[in-house]
Amino acid sequence: xxxxxxxxxxxxxxxxxxxxxxxxxxxxxxxxxxxxxxxxxxxxxxxxxxxxxxxxxxxxxxxxxxxxxxxxxxxxxxxxxxxxxxxxxxxxxxxxxxxxxxxxxxxxxxxxxxxxxxxxxxxxxxxxxxxxxxxxxxxxxxxxxxxxxxxxxxxxxxxxxxxxxxxxxxxxxxxxxxxxxxxxxxxxxxxxxxxxxxxxxxxxxxxxxxxxxxxxxxxxxxxxxxxxxx
Amino acid sequence: xxxxxxxxxxxxxxxxxxxxxxxxxxxxxxxxxxxxxxxxxxxxxxxxxxxxxxxxxxxxxxxxxxxxxxxxxxxxxxxxxxxxxxxxxxxxxxxxxxxxxxxxxxxxxxxxxxxxxxxxxxxxxxxxxxxxxxxxxxxxxxxxxxxxxxxxxxxxxxxxxxxxxxxxxxxxxxxxxxxxxxxxxxxxxxxxxxxxxxxxxxxxxxxxxxxxxxxxxxxxxxxxxxxxxxxxxxxxxxxxxxxxxxxxxxxxxxxxxxxxxxxxxxxxxxxxxxxxxxxxxxxxxxxxxxxxxxxxxxxxxxxxxxxxxxxxxxxxxxxxxxxxxxxx
Numbered sequence: 001x002x003x004x005x006x007x008x009x010x011x012x013x014x015x016x017x018x019x020x021x022x023x024x025x026x027x028x029x030x031x032x033x034x035x036x037x038x039x040x041x042x043x044x045x046x047x048x049x050x051x052x053x054x055x056x057x058x059x060x061x062x063x064x065x066x067x068x069x070x071x072x073x074x075x076x077x078x079x080x081x082x083x084x085x086x087x088x089x090x091x092x093x094x095x096x097x098x099x100x101x102x103x104x105x106x107x108x109x110x111x112x113x114x115x116x117x118x119x120x121x122x123x124x125x126x127x128x129x130x131x132x133x134x135x136x137x138x139x140x141x142x143x144x145x146x147x148x149x150x151x152x153x154x155x156x157x158x159x160x161x162x163x164x165x166x167x168x169x170x171x172x173x174x175x176x177x178x179x180x181x182x183x184x185x186x187x188x189x190x191x192x193x194x195x196x197x198x199x200x201x202x203x204x205x206x207x208x209x210x211x212x213x214x215x216x217x218x219x220x221x222x223x224x225x226x227x228x229x230x
Numbered sequence: 231x232x233x234x235x236x237x238x239x240x241x242x243x244x245x246x247x248x249x250x251x252x253x254x255x256x257x258x259x260x261x262x263x264x265x266x267x268x269x270x271x272x273x274x275x276x277x278x279x280x281x282x283x284x285x286x287x288x289x290x291x292x293x294x295x296x297x298x299x300x301x302x303x304x305x306x307x308x309x310x311x312x313x314x315x316x317x318x319x320x321x322x323x324x325x326x327x328x329x330x331x332x333x334x335x336x337x338x339x340x341x342x343x344x345x346x347x348x349x350x351x352x353x354x355x356x357x358x359x360x361x362x363x364x365x366x367x368x369x370x371x372x373x374x375x376x377x378x379x380x381x382x383x384x385x386x387x388x389x390x391x392x393x394x395x396x397x398x399x400x401x402x403x404x405x406x407x408x409x410x411x412x413x414x415x416x417x418x419x420x421x422x423x424x425x426x427x428x429x430x431x432x433x434x435x436x437x438x439x440x441x442x443x444x445x446x447x448x449x450x451x452x453x454x455x456x457x458x459x460x461x462x463x464x465x466x467x468x469x470x471x472x473x474x475x476x477x478x479x480x481x482x483x484x485x486x487x488x489x490x491x492x493x494x495x496x497x498x499x500x501x502x503x504x505x506x507x508x509x510x511x512x513x514x515x516x517x518x519x520x521x522x523x524x525x526x527x528x529x530x531x532x533x534x535x536x537x538x539x540x541x542x543x544x545x546x547x548x549x550x551x552x553x554x555x556x557x558x
Binding site: 002003004006007008009083087090094178179181182185186189 | 516
């Protein structure tokens with residue numbers, strides 16, 4: 001019933017909102033397919049350590065979001081309303097909770113929680129930090145795509161969880177699913193509230209298009225296989 | 231679906247569930263007292279009830295008031311409530327007396343009973359004014375059960391006392407109609423001065439009457455006296471910006487102060503509402519509204535959802551009306 005893409009804000013995305021929605025729809029579908037492919041492989045050999053390896057880049061994303069959000073607030077926060085500063089800080093807090101929770105799930109599966117950027121997450125992380133350098137709204141646009149992409153992974157993960165009884169992973173991601181609605185809605189509201197010029201909108205689209213091509217890749221079975229060979 | 235099945239399905243509704251009824255009749259029963267006959271809006275039999283039960287009525291002005299059922303529990307087609315016009319009405323009884331007409335649709339809740347008639351060998355019923363309403367079906371049940379009963383019925387004047395004709399048709403008991411302008415205050419020591427172990431005492435009416443009955447029942451056995459207070463509807467006024475919320479599934483009522491969110495009030499009362507942003511952005515804390523007018527302060531509900539008034543986000547939204555009834 002509630003579509004956070006329709007969150008009220010401003011008219012900053014007028015003229016590009018159709019493409020923004022196409023990017024978001026596309027990345028959700030790519031991630032869904034990648035996740036389905038991963039679990040098709042996993043079904044044949046349900047090794048918890050493989051699941052842990054699949055989750056490790058996702059754990060890194062959570063803590064990287066914490067760093068990014070706080071740097072976003074530090075660099076650009078005074079250009080936002082106090083309410084938006086608070087909400088970005090709240091998102092950061094939730095991302096930290098996600099890092100903790102996903103980390104516990106990984107350890108319960110016999111994996112290792114990353115404390116530096118895993119190789120398969122490097123393109124994702126470097127792109128986001130580059131966006132943060134470029135423009136006050138670019139990183140927000142990029143992680144709006146990344147967070148939206150995660151929503152494509154939830155249902156396939158929950159179904160696999162029923163098949164393989166990895167209840168803790170399901171529990172963690174059910175909570176993340178709830179919080180992601182807030183994060184996605186907040187990002188959309190900030191973009192629509194503070195984008196003012198064509199240059200702003202160009203940077204937003206650049207960031208979103210770039211992340212569309214990156215976000216889904218760490219969900220694939222190939223990505224996990226590569227990690228395990230390393 | 232036959233009537234029995236329909237009745238069963240209405241009976242399966244949870245206590246406090248809200249549904250529609252139509253006003254089938256409005257009748258003046260006494261000075262300042264009207265009765266409303268209520269029937270199902272969809273031709274169904276109404277939920278069953280027992281003497282002493284009451285319903286919540288959600289009035290056209292969104293106020294919610296409780297009224298005892300005073301009709302026949304054996305009649306599943308209609309309910310009856312009696313409403314006294316309160317001199318200091320804040321919109322409840324005055325709305326019924328001035329605005330409610332035959333054919334109007336009201337929302338009501340399924341009956342609840344905090345004043346049930348226990349089994350006893352004898353009954354002493356004491357009613358003050360509109361307090362006769364829960365007592366009347368009790369008298370009928372006692373009479374039908376062949377149990378001796380006595381009614382002591384007081385009021386300001388004989389003309390202000392409702393249902394006198396009906397009471398006169400109830401068999402097997404003693405009726406003492408004692409309006410104050412003829413007899414003064416009720417002679418309680420005469421009826422309560424000698425405690426009886428075989429008698430259940432039921433009292434309903436204004437606070438001073440109940441206080442006096444309690445005083446006179448001090449020497450009776452524990453549990454002999456059952457009472458229901460009909461407090462005047464002058465409640466402490468809510469401070470500006472505050473509103474009340476009623477949780478339909480339990481009947482619990484909470485006050486939401488002006489600077490506290492509805493979500494916080496619900497959580498502090500022990501209700502777990504899934505939420506995330508607490509800022510009106512994510513839509514997670516969406517709750518159904520059964521009555522009242524929400525004041526939408528969120529950023530994400532569609533215009534259609536806002537206008538329907540059927541849902542709200544409790545983290546940031548409040549109420550335009552004095553009371554909200556939520557599906558919780």
